[in-house]
Amino acid sequence: MARPIHRSTDTGAARRALIGAAITLLAVAAIAVATLTSLGDADTSDDSMLWCVMCDRERVVDFAAHVLLSAPFGFGLVLAGTTWLRATLAGLALTVGIELVQAFVLTGRYASAGDVLANTAGALLGALAARWLLRRRLTAAS
Secondary structure (H helix, E strand, C coil): CCCCCCCCCCHHHHHHHHHHHHHHHHHHHHHHHHHCCCCCCCCCCCHHHHCCCCCCHHHHHHHHHHHHHHHHHHHHHHHHCCCHHHHHHHHHHHHHHHHHHHHHCCCCCCCCHHHHHHHHHHHHHHHHHHHHHHHHHHHHHC
16 A cells, blocks of 8 residues: 655745735835825925935934834745845845835935835844744744
């Protein structure tokens, strides 16, 4: 009689990867809606905005919003199985792409080095949070 084939699959890891992919896709959609919609005829002639990171209260709030918006991206990537470093670099690449589109394609938007910094920091924080959570779960399971 033939032996049944047993595949050793870690359903927990597969489920975690699926949830991570879903979080990542939702994060990309939210980031795209928030950053790639044209603001029409808004004044983008102020070149100081390119280098302004925390010049005033409005920019501080904007910086925090960008960090919070991009954290789920890094979190989802790590849950899906990538490393925290790759998740952070993916956040950087996504952000640079968005800022290039804002600078050269969209009207009513301006590119900002502060946004690149904030989005990359958010992806890093999200990635580290997921890494911490996964390590904590592994420690609790053993």
